[in-house]
Amino acid sequence: RYVFVADAGKKLCVIDLEQVEARDVGWFCGVLFRDWSFLDACEGGDLHTSNARLVWPELGWTGDNKADRKIADKIFYRDFSYRDMSKRGGHLSNYYGTAWTMSRSLKIPVKIAEDFQNRYCRGSSPAYPAIAKYWAWIAEQLQTTNKLTTPFGRERHFFGRVGDDTTLREAIAFLPQST
Numbered sequence: 725r726y727v728f729v730a731d732a733g734k735k736l737c738v739i740d741l742e743q744v745e746a747r748d749v750g751w752f753c754g755v756l757f758r759d760w761s762f763l764d765a766c767e768g769g770d771l772h773t774s775n776a777r778l779v780w781p782e783l784g785w786t787g788d789n790k791a792d793r794k795i796a797d798k799i800f801y802r803d804f805s806y807r808d809m810s811k812r813g814g815h816l817s818n819y820y821g822t823a824w825t826m827s828r829s830l831k832i833p834v835k836i837a838e839d840f841q842n843r844y845c846r847g848s849s850p851a852y853p854a855i856a857k858y859w860a861w862i863a864e865q866l867q868t869t870n871k872l873t874t875p876f877g878r879e880r881h882f883f884g885r886v887g888d889d890t891t892l893r894e895a896i897a898f899l900p901q902s903t
Contacts, residue, residue, distance in 0.1 A: 743771055748900035749818050753854035756861055762852040772796070775810035778851060779840040801831050813837070817844050819897045820859055820889070862895045874902045 730736045743766050750763025765771050769789055776796040777785050783806065785792050796807035809830050816826050823837035830837070841847070845855035865872055866886040872895060873879045880898055884891030 744903070745900040746771060746814065746818065748903050749855065749858065752899060753852070753858050757854045757857050759852075759854035759857070762854060765852070770796075772807045772811040772814070775814045775844070776806045778843045779810045779813060779836065780806055810840075813840055814844065817841055817846075818855060818900075820893045859892070859896055862899075863892055866892065866895055872898055874899060876903070878902060 747766045750766050754760040754763050765774055773793050773796040783795050797805045800806045800809050813826050813830055823834055823841050826837035827834040844850055845852045866882055871879055871881045882891055882895055
């Protein structure tokens, strides 16, 4: 590691682009499928507490954002709160992570991960159905052109097998991460 020291009269900073990749996923879902529900959730308050409500509906949520944030901030596993865990689960799910991977990463039973993903984006009536449509659209782009172009015109070609989940997950993550 290196220590960075600002020049005299200058300052260094880190900018947190709060939920930027989630907002980008929501924007793509809105632009491609006219489903703005995920972006609305990002813009409507605390997305991660909302996701915690999806993962653990039995925690006695009140509907009051401040009270629910306190519930979500309770420790779930080691130093991680329910909110931390649902933040990670939402991010993993946005990028086509499986319930099994979610279970291993978050140290939760596979059944909880499956239930979360069914309520979040995979089930018969998920909260954010356009996320699965986004995955299908990316898969179609890979199969037809082997490339994706960002809204800024940056083009990326994918050379992996188009039917391989690894290539698909790379492509799904590319657009939001590139912005």
